[in-house]
Amino acid sequence: MRLPRPLTRIASALPFVLPGLVLFSLFVIGPMVYSFRISFYDWKIVRPERSEWVALANYARALGDPIFRRAVLNTLAYTAVTVPGQILFGLAVAVLLDQDLRVRAFFRVVYYLPVITSWVIVSLLFEYMFVGQAGLVNYLLRDVLHLIRDNLRWLADPILAFVPIHLLGIWKGVGWTAVILLAGLQSIPEHLHEAAAVDGAGPLARFWYITLPLLRPTLVFLLVVLTIGGLNAYISNLLITNGGDPLDKTHFVLTLMYEATFTKLDFGYGSAISYLLTAFVFVISVFQIRLLRKQVEL
Amino acid sequence: MNVKTQRRLGRLLTYTLLLLGAGIVAVPFWYMVVTSLKPQSYIFEIPPRLWPHPATLTNYTTALGKDLFGLYFLNSVVVAVSSTALTVLISGLLAYAFARLEFPGREALFYVFLVGMMIPPVMLIIPQFIIAKYLQLLNSLTGLIMVYVTMNLSMQTFLLRGFFEGLPRDLEEAALIDGAGRWTIFLRIVLPLSRPGVAVVTIFTFLYSWDEFPWAHVSIKETTRRTLPIAIALFQSEHLTEWGQVFAASIVALIPVVIVFVVFQRYFIRGIATTGLKG
Numbered sequence: 001m002r003l004p005r006p007l008t009r010i011a012s013a014l015p016f017v018l019p020g021l022v023l024f025s026l027f028v029i030g031p032m033v034y035s036f037r038i039s040f041y042d043w044k045i046v047r048p049e050r051s052e053w054v055a056l057a058n059y060a061r062a063l064g065d066p067i068f069r070r071a072v073l074n075t076l077a078y079t080a081v082t083v084p085g086q087i088l089f090g091l092a093v094a095v096l097l098d099q100d101l102r103v104r105a106f107f108r109v110v111y112y113l114p115v116i117t118s119w120v121i122v123s124l125l126f127e128y129m130f131v132g133q134a135g136l137v138n139y140l141l142r143d144v145l146h147l148i149r150d151n152l153r154w155l156a157d158p159i160l161a162f163v164p165i166h167l168l169g170i171w172k173g174v175g176w177t178a179v180i181l182l183a184g185l186q187s188i189p190e191h192l193h194e195a196a197a198v199d200g201a202g203p204l205a206r207f208w209y210i211t212l213p214l215l216r217p218t219l220v221f222l223l224v225v226l227t228i229g230g231l232n233a234y235i236s237n238l239l240i241t242n243g244g245d246p247l248d249k250t251h252f253v254l255t256l257m258y259e260a261t262f263t264k265l266d267f268g269y270g271s272a273i274s275y276l277l278t279a280f281v282f283v284i285s286v287f288q289i290r291l292l293r294k295q296v297e298l
Numbered sequence: 299m300n301v302k303t304q305r306r307l308g309r310l311l312t313y314t315l316l317l318l319g320a321g322i323v324a325v326p327f328w329y330m331v332v333t334s335l336k337p338q339s340y341i342f343e344i345p346p347r348l349w350p351h352p353a354t355l356t357n358y359t360t361a362l363g364k365d366l367f368g369l370y371f372l373n374s375v376v377v378a379v380s381s382t383a384l385t386v387l388i389s390g391l392l393a394y395a396f397a398r399l400e401f402p403g404r405e406a407l408f409y410v411f412l413v414g415m416m417i418p419p420v421m422l423i424i425p426q427f428i429i430a431k432y433l434q435l436l437n438s439l440t441g442l443i444m445v446y447v448t449m450n451l452s453m454q455t456f457l458l459r460g461f462f463e464g465l466p467r468d469l470e471e472a473a474l475i476d477g478a479g480r481w482t483i484f485l486r487i488v489l490p491l492s493r494p495g496v497a498v499v500t501i502f503t504f505l506y507s508w509d510e511f512p513w514a515h516v517s518i519k520e521t522t523r524r525t526l527p528i529a530i531a532l533f534q535s536e537h538l539t540e541w542g543q544v545f546a547a548s549i550v551a552l553i554p555v556v557i558v559f560v561v562f563q564r565y566f567i568r569g570i571a572t573t574g575l576k577g
Contacts (some may be wrong), residue, residue: 097316
């Protein structure tokens with residue numbers, strides 16, 4: 001018996017598709033649905049059958065929790081600082097590298113080093129540089145630059161603790177944004193610059209009226225991707241402040257999610273937090289893409 | 299001022315700024331190397347020295363000798379190599395199906411995989427934990443490998459599909475006429491011709507699996523199953539002040555990454571630039 005044609009086609013494609021599809025269903029699609037369900041329960045990890053349906057209580061609890069609200073503000077501040085920081089410094093590096101330089105490969109390796117280094121290593125490194133006693137940063141500020149009189153206790157202060165975290169966020173990401181922007185710069189046709197130069201436009205005018213507008217798609221892409229990354233930041237905070245120290249004031253949304261889930265074993269609450277974050281990330285991304293697309297059309 | 303001097307000044311400024319930036323990027327790494335070479339009694343010395351004097355390799359011998367460091371390194375190698383090989387194979391198969399095979403539901407399925415690129419991975423970590431617990435994949439390197447492959451699947455399939463679509467169809471059609479099956483064509487023609495694409499997938503998946511922290515941190519509790527990132531993080535939280543050893547271990551963990559990067563730099567940069575993969 002011969003199978004109908006669509007079925008034979010599916011049968012012959014199946015071996016190619018099946019391994020990926022099984023993994024994807026098991027560890028991406030399944031989890032998405034499952035965690036949505038969990039977020040409506042007081043979930044008992046040891047005995048799931050005893051979990052209690054609590055409707056929207058986990059969500060309400062998050063929105064009413066001052067620690068959660070503080071974590072949201074901290075996360076937004078981190079994003080608001082590190083995204084423009086990475087783009088500005090990345091753009092500067094890209095513009096400088098977009099020339100006929102002999103040692104370009106050398107600079108590329110150096111600037112890219114933080115990107116390929118594990119978050120764990122660079123977080124510990126920044127923690128060590130910002131240690132209160134005998135830390136490198138305090139030493140530079142106090143004894144070399146004479147900007148402060150006493151050592152600052154960076155890691156024990158709910159505001160100062162963000163200085164190493166924000167700096168790390170920018171420092172680690174600049175290499176990547178620079179590479180993306182460099183690709184964008186190199187796709188701008190040379191004759192546009194030449195024509196503008198003939199018309200008497202200086203380097204700054206050319207940058208403003210030619211380079212920036214033509215870089216817009218790249219910049220939109222970076223804005224969206226870096227914002228998602230910023231809102232999902234987590235490892236640096238977990239390692240540098242132990243996630244929340246002092247007094248739960250330095251949490252990011254995800255360190256709070258981590259603590260709720262894997263320290264306090266409150267899986268329902270943790271899931272609600274991660275769903276709130278995902279929804280927010282989604283809305284922000286759509287909003288950014290819309291907004292910037294509209295400006296292009298004007 | 300004539301044009302030539304102006305150009306020379308501009309070049310001088312460029313190099314100065316680039317070197318300044320490179321300095322800022324490099325200082326923390328330099329400090330890490332210096333600290334790893336300091337004897338413990340000099341770790342909190344004031345002023346902190348930017349040159350290791352006296353220098354010693356004690357931190358390396360102690361850190362590498364204790365806490366099953368060799369095993370952690372081996373775990374990392376096993377996990378990173380297996381994840382990479384499996385990702386190349388599985389996303390290659392998928393990409394081939396999307397690029398060359400015709401079957402009902404192909405487009406829909408492709409979009410399902412694309413959605414995978416947009417989900418923040420940490421959102422999945424709780425249910426992944428529960429599912430892994432159910433499948434008895436917690437505390438196992440297999441569990442790490444399966445999740446790493448899955449988390450890379452969407453992006454790498456997307457990338458390879460682009461590569462496969464750019465290959466000339468003539469070769470494959472000639473092979474089909476000669477009686478070669480789809481598998482032969484995939485393994486003997488398509489994969490070898492896509493070597494640059496495969497190289498990009500290899501590098502990214504290797505670095506991802508080598509550096510990954512959140513899932514390993516959550517799913518591995520057994521000491522003997524640790525990979526390097528969790529081993530280093532836990533070592534620091536257990537031996538708060540032994541920074542020399544922490545950084546000695548970190549540098550050893552960093553060496554394979556730097557080698558892979560320097561060797562494959564060309565593919566790597568091209569890969570990021572064309573796909574926007576997050577490194």
